Amino acid sequence: MIDLLTIFVLAVFVGFEVVSKVSTILHTPLMSGANAIHGVILVGAILITGSAESTLELVLGLLAVFLATVNVVGGFVVTDRMLEMFKR
Amino acid sequence: MTVQLMYLVASVCFILALKGLSSPKYARYGNFIGAFGMLVAVITAYVHGVVHNGLWILIAVALGVVVGIPAARSVKMTAIPQMVALFNGVGGAAAALVALAEFFAVPDTDFLFRLATVLTVLIGSVSFSGSVVTFLKLQELMTTRPVLLPAGQQLAIAAGVSSVALCALTTAVPNGFLLWLLAVVGLALGVLFVLPVGGADVPIAISLLNAFTGLAVAASGYVLANTLLIVAGTLVGASGTILTRLMAQAMGRSLTNILFGAFKATTVAVHGEEQRTVKSGTVEDVAILLGYANNVVVVPGYGLAVAQAQHAVRELVSQLERRGVSVAYGIHPVAGRMPGHMNVLLAEADVPYEQLKELDDVNPGITSVDVAVVVGANDVVNPGARDEPSSPIYGMPIFDVDRAKSVVFMKRSMRPGFAGVDNELLYNPKTTLLFGDAKDSLTKLLAAVKQL
Numbered sequence: 001m002i003d004l005l006t007i008f009v010l011a012v013f014v015g016f017e018v019v020s021k022v023s024t025i026l027h028t029p030l031m032s033g034a035n036a037i038h039g040v041i042l043v044g045a046i047l048i049t050g051s052a053e054s055t056l057e058l059v060l061g062l063l064a065v066f067l068a069t070v071n072v073v074g075g076f077v078v079t080d081r082m083l084e085m086f087k088r
Numbered sequence: 089m090t091v092q093l094m095y096l097v098a099s100v101c102f103i104l105a106l107k108g109l110s111s112p113k114y115a116r117y118g119n120f121i122g123a124f125g126m127l128v129a130v131i132t133a134y135v136h137g138v139v140h141n142g143l144w145i146l147i148a149v150a151l152g153v154v155v156g157i158p159a160a161r162s163v164k165m166t167a168i169p170q171m172v173a174l175f176n177g178v179g180g181a182a183a184a185l186v187a188l189a190e191f192f193a194v195p196d197t198d199f200l201f202r203l204a205t206v207l208t209v210l211i212g213s214v215s216f217s218g219s220v221v222t223f224l225k226l227q228e229l230m231t232t233r234p235v236l237l238p239a240g241q242q243l244a245i246a247a248g249v250s251s252v253a254l255c256a257l258t259t260a261v262p263n264g265f266l267l268w269l270l271a272v273v274g275l276a277l278g279v280l281f282v283l284p285v286g287g288a289d290v291p292i293a294i295s296l297l298n299a300f301t302g303l304a305v306a307a308s309g310y311v312l313a314n315t316l317l318i319v320a321g322t323l324v325g326a327s328g329t330i331l332t333r334l335m336a337q338a339m340g341r342s343l344t345n346i347l348f349g350a351f352k353a354t355t356v357a358v359h360g361e362e363q364r365t366v367k368s369g370t371v372e373d374v375a376i377l378l379g380y381a382n383n384v385v386v387v388p389g390y391g392l393a394v395a396q397a398q399h400a401v402r403e404l405v406s407q408l409e410r411r412g413v414s415v416a417y418g419i420h421p422v423a424g425r426m427p428g429h430m431n432v433l434l435a436e437a438d439v440p441y442e443q444l445k446e447l448d449d450v451n452p453g454i455t456s457v458d459v460a461v462v463v464g465a466n467d468v469v470n471p472g473a474r475d476e477p478s479s480p481i482y483g484m485p486i487f488d489v490d491r492a493k494s495v496v497f498m499k500r501s502m503r504p505g506f507a508g509v510d511n512e513l514l515y516n517p518k519t520t521l522l523f524g525d526a527k528d529s530l531t532k533l534l535a536a537v538k539q540l
Contacts, residue, residue: 069152
């Protein structure tokens with residue numbers, strides 16, 4: 001448990017450090033990029049569905065997999081479309 | 089071991105993706121790296137973590153791709169904020185569902201894991217319903233003004249208190265029914281929380297909900313003892329928090345004031361029917377003013393985007409530059425519908441990002457600017473924010489365009505801006521008003537400048 005807490009605290013510092021250097025021009029892509037990254041819940045959704053025993057778990061898990069996938073692919077594609085315009 | 093290593097690779101990719109955003113040049117590669125990290129993580133989870141239901145999972149992923157990609161490809165740049173809100177909402181919902189499923193799979197875990205579970209369910213639900221309401225507001229499927237329900241505040245407090253109570257109860261006594269109830273209360277809380285947030289403040293709500301989803305994902309990382317989810321969720325939580333703070337600063341208001349002190353639109357009629365003179369000019373007047381200036385600053389606002397006039401303004405600016413006029417764009421942090429939205433809209437119109445200047449770049453030299461052109465913006469140039477402590481937007485940093493040598497104000501009508509506050513700048517003798525649709529006016533202006 002303390003290991004997980006350590007990781008959490010360190011990630012807080014890394015997050016603040018990295019994000020505070022983001023150029024203000026790119027705040028919208030930052031938000032949508034961060035959005036795509038929290039789609040990583042897809043990993044959790046896959047793990048939980050892959051070991052689901054009951055129908056309830058399976059249904060909840062699959063719904064989560066679907067929603068998380070929308071989050072991931074949508075997030076990265078939208079971000080890419082925006083950043084493409086800044087690249088020159 | 090390999091699994092942990094792969095998750096570590098993915099975590100590093102996510103950090104690099106965010107780090108890439110510190111320069112517009114490399115940002116796109118950063119995003120590729122982030123997507124690559126995501127692919128690594130998902131394949132690892134699928135290969136090592138899936139005992140059964142593999143086919144079902146693939147079908148669900150395929151459906152998600154079929155829905156997500158076309159939606160992301162077809163969205164207009166003006167509609168990006170609501171799209172981000174929607175993607176954010178589904179992410180929050182996914183986190184809540186994962187925690188629910190895990191609870192039914194392993195109901196008798198220890199105290200801390202249960203706490204993480206109930207928090208994931210609560211925050212995920214709030215984030216989902218809140219995001220859906222922001223989507224509806226920005227898409228203008230419902231009113232953009234603050235919605236003040238009768239006894240809305242009491243309802244919100246009741247929902248808040250009962251969600252805390254349910255969290256405590258479910259952590260103490262694991263019970264499936266209570267957890268479902270918590271999810272429902274969370275959904276209600278999200279709606280009640282976003283309804284009173286009005287128009288211009290909605291972006292702050294999006295940014296905050298983004299941070300919430302990040303936290304929900306991090307908490308679900310505890311539930312599943314998965315380091316990748318903790319790291320990625322925390323990164324998002326941090327970025328959402330920073331952005332929310334920056335936005336609140338840019339509006340010169342505290343976060344609590346934005347979320348709970350709905351503008352209530354009481355200040356609109358302060359000046360009543362009192363007739364005050366404004367100076368309105370013709371397209372030709374303004375063309376001469378601009379064509380023979382040395383130094384011009386354009387301050388665009390969301391009105392520019394609504395009129396789809398990004399390209400028209402860029403053409404006008406190029407024409408002016410051909411005449412030797414030096415032109416910069418003054419971009420206020422809250423211009424547009426989310427932080428940095430105006431930069432995206434202008435980038436879409438091929439405006440080089442070097443021309444996009446911030447408050448601190450523009451204001452110190454504003455007195456030597458010959459013409460400041462305000463297009464579709466209002467509150468961000470309202471001197472009341474600087475000079476009148478009684479103004480509801482007092483304290484918001486503004487472009488001091490009233491200190492430029494002259495001002496051209498392109499406006500559709502005399503209606504006040506989003507905040508419903510009268511703008512003294514309109515009555516300033518230095519100001520020339522150009523009424524009409526922004527795109528229309530800019531096109532005519534371009535033709536007139538070419539004639540000079």
